[in-house]
Amino acid sequence: MSRTAKVIILFIAVIAVGWGIGKYTSPSPSASQEEGASAGTGDGVLAPPVADPEASAEPSAVPVATPQATAAPQQTGSGTEDEPSAAPTAKPEPTEKPAATSRPAATAKPSGGSGSEGAELTAAEPDSVTVMVNKQYKLPDGYKPADLVYPEVPFLFSEKIEKRMMRKTAASALEKMFAGAKSDGIHLAGVSAYRSEKTQTTLFNNYVKRDGEDKARTYSAVPGHSEHQTGLAIDISGSDGKCAAESCFGGTKEAEWLAAHAAEYGFIIRYPEGKQAITGYKYEPWHVRYVGQEIAGDIAERGITLEEYYDAVPVSN
Numbered sequence: 281m282s283r284t285a286k287v288i289i290l291f292i293a294v295i296a297v298g299w300g301i302g303k304y305t306s307p308s309p310s311a312s313q314e315e316g317a318s319a320g321t322g323d324g325v326l327a328p329p330v331a332d333p334e335a336s337a338e339p340s341a342v343p344v345a346t347p348q349a350t351a352a353p354q355q356t357g358s359g360t361e362d363e364p365s366a367a368p369t370a371k372p373e374p375t376e377k378p379a380a381t382s383r384p385a386a387t388a389k390p391s392g393g394s395g396s397e398g399a400e401l402t403a404a405e406p407d408s409v410t411v412m413v414n415k416q417y418k419l420p421d422g423y424k425p426a427d428l429v430y431p432e433v434p435f436l437f438s439e440k441i442e443k444r445m446m447r448k449t450a451a452s453a454l455e456k457m458f459a460g461a462k463s464d465g466i467h468l469a470g471v472s473a474y475r476s477e478k479t480q481t482t483l484f485n486n487y488v489k490r491d492g493e494d495k496a497r498t499y500s501a502v503p504g505h506s507e508h509q510t511g512l513a514i515d516i517s518g519s520d521g522k523c524a525a526e527s528c529f530g531g532t533k534e535a536e537w538l539a540a541h542a543a544e545y546g547f548i549i550r551y552p553e554g555k556q557a558i559t560g561y562k563y564e565p566w567h568v569r570y571v572g573q574e575i576a577g578d579i580a581e582r583g584i585t586l587e588e589y590y591d592a593v594p595v596s597n
């Protein structure tokens with residue numbers, strides 16, 4: 281019986297304690313509600329102090345949460361790492377694309393990049409329509425384009441000889457350009473297009489005999505350095521042949537038409553006025569060079585030279 285009494289007393293005690301706890305616990309929620317209410321009214325004045333202890337209590341959990349947070353980033357990180365790794369992969373692609381646009385220039389550069397300034401550099405891709413040939417950059421020894429054809433346009437001579445030839449792409453662009461000029465009432469004629477290394481050598485040597493090498497170099501290309509050897513360049517005049525490849529061609533209606541429209545057909549005035557320090561040649565309004573419509577348009581629009589387009593080292597002499 282005493283056991284039963286003990287059990288009953290214990291039972292009552294448990295209930296009493298439970299009630300006490302319940303009573304003790306219930307006020308705090310009501311207090312927090314009040315605080316919440318006062319916090320709602322008093323804005324942040326009361327709320328922060330209350331929030332601070334909670335915050336300070338939470339920090340103990342925060343470290344626990346921080347590792348989780350750190351773990352979470354790791355998970356996202358691993359997920360993001362794939363993305364970043366995918367992003368870098370995506371980045372090089374855009375970088376490669378612009379590079380590809382500027383590659384033609386770079387193509388020429390690396391080939392002789394090891395050489396010092398002023399040294400002869402050899403174009404790495406002589407068959408590219410964007411190849412740069414000037415007093416610094418030369419074509420590989422004995423280079424001859426494989427796709428030379430006779431463009432169907434009038435020349436100042438009738439023979440089917442070397443200097444009437446151009447590379448296929450340039451030739452068809454030239455035919456379109458001559459047709460375009462004709463429809464504008466401008467009658468053009470070819471003066472001289474392709475020139476082999478052998479021909480250029482003969483020409484240059486004759487100039488050297490006549491004027492000496494220093495002077496010859498100012499107006500004639502050293503063999504291997506002539507743009508005419510690419511099969512992409514041509515000297516143009518009016519069909520009357522007046523001022524053919526002479527400075528008096530400048531200012532003629534044919535020269536003005538070329539300056540205004542050549543780019544539409546993929547040609548550039550290769551040696552513009554006032555750019556001698558960059559191209560190495562005096563103004564030659566008659567000498568056009570095929571580079572393709574995109575680059576030609578860009579060069580014409582920006583009023584720059586092929587050297588500037590490729591950001592190449594200026595050619596002085």
Ligand SMILES: [Zn+2]
Nearest residue numbers: 508514515567
């Ligand atoms: Zn020329």
